Amino acid sequence: MSARRDTYTPETLLDVAVRVFNERGYDGTSMEHLSKAAGISKSSIYHHVAGKEELLRRAVSRALDGLFGILTEEPARVGSAVRRLEYVTRRTVEVLVAELPYVTLLLRVRGNTDTERWALERRREFDHEVAELLKEAVADGDLRSDVELRLATRLLFGMINSIVEWYRPEARNAANGAQVADAVVQLAFSGLRTDGLSSVGDGSGTP
Amino acid sequence: MSARRDTYTPETLLDVAVRVFNERGYDGTSMEHLSKAAGISKSSIYHHVAGKEELLRRAVSRALDGLFGILTEEPARVGSAVRRLEYVTRRTVEVLVAELPYVTLLLRVRGNTDTERWALERRREFDHEVAELLKEAVADGDLRSDVELRLATRLLFGMINSIVEWYRPEARNAANGAQVADAVVQLAFSGLRTDGLSSVGDGSGTP
DNA sequence: AGAGTAACCGAACGATCGGTCGGGACAAGG
DNA sequence: CCTTGTCCCGACCGATCGTTCGGTTACTCT
Secondary structure, eight states: OOOOSSSOOOOHHHHHHHHHHHHHOSTTTHHHHHHHTTSSSSHHHHHHHSHHHHHHHHHHHHHHHHHHHHSSSGGTTSOHHHHHHHHHHHHHHHHHHTTTHHHHHHHHOOOOOOOHHHHHHHHHHHHHHHHHHHHHHTTSSOSSSOHHHHHHHHHHHHHHHHHHHEEEEEEEEOOOOOHHHHHHHHHHOOSBBBBBBOOOOOSSSSO | OOOOOOOOHHHHHHHHHHHHHHHSSSTTHHHHHHHHHHTTTHHHHHSSSSOOOHHHHHHHHHHHHHHHHHHHHHGGGSOOHHHHHHHHHHHHHHHHTTTTTHHHHHHOOSSOSHHHHHHHHHHHHHHHHHHHHHHHHHTSBBSSSSSSSHHHHHHHHHHHHHHHHHOOTTSSTTTHHHHHHHHHHHHHHHHHTTHHHHHHHOOOOOO
16 A cells, blocks of 8 residues: 555656766667666666667656646636747746756657657647747737747747756756746846846746 | 869768767767768778767867857957847857857767767856856846846857757758847847847847 | 879677576565 | 565677778879
8 A cells, every 4th residue: 555665666767767868868878877877787677668768758758748738728728829928938947847857858869769750749749839829929919020930939949948958956056947937938038138127927937 | 283082081071970970969870870971981981080089079179169269259358248248149159050060069968978078168168258248247237137147148058059959051941140140139138029129230240 | 113102991809789588586475 | 385476687699889900992103
């Protein structure tokens, strides 16, 4: 009845594997590396999972589930386009921070295997949905139209996705997810310069 | 006397290698892959370069030389901090576009070898120099101070560096380097929203 | 013509790759 | 007691890794 777990499950093993994948890169990580990090022999890993690629598939699935979940939330579906875009931007940052190792791995796949190509495909779908929001917001006159739409979408995602390259929750002065989300929304919508003071959030994460 | 070149040089071979590295990832690329792409045998590659890691070293060196070169240019050294920051931002985008495959490779190294760790170190140096500019500009009151300095620096670089993930110069409607640089500067300094109309460039690339 | 060399090749090196196999240790259930 | 199943192991598999080596071709220079 109790949740006692002394040995590995596919999930706990995944935690270890994803950590090593992110440190060394997926291709740069051997099953030997994983076995050392997990403290069990190489062959024992195959008792829990089918192989290296299944670990990758489980990891990127978790990341994608988190991201697509955002689009089903109510504030992402109703309201003005610019409000929905702000919400999705904020929530994407929060999910990215909450599921950091998994999203990190997702954002680094190169497309060498079927699993990786499938992950790239799903990512494109998500980006496309957000791009539609941005398009609507520009049509509403709420976002500037002098910067090309695709360019702006790419740069917005570039800013968000870059978080996985530097955010370290274990750091002493580490901001939490909502704080990082605030910074991203402020910068993305109002820029660095000291003029845009339009409030786009109070930091509570619930606009 | 003429520059006839029918065979490979270390430089032309590097072009091929960097292309494949970026497609498959450095660790995911074997010397066999390189030999197929270059059209010569695996062993012939060693006639031109010492090995796989030297190809990586040459590539990231070229990228780093381009980036650090920016900091020696006059507009990056004289004038107000915010002006210098704008200039460095614009030029970084331009160098990134001009040396796209090399910078792409640089931005993806994970630190598995000495060469990769050296590249990461140099990158940190460059980022630090730009962070200093941003700090000065905030002290001058030219940039907003309500977003934490380090956060803003990371996000600015995240936006810029993301370009390697989507910019494809061979695309039909591809923007050129100066146009992308304009979009980045507009977004970074004034944001997405329709209010900041402060001019930070006329698109000529020479502010 | 002969010597030298740049460019290339096929074959093979030891090491490591992801993955398989048969079996041992141990706890639970009868 | 014996069986059953979970969890793990060392030994090993064929394939592939980055690299080396001996040798061939073709061009340049004298």
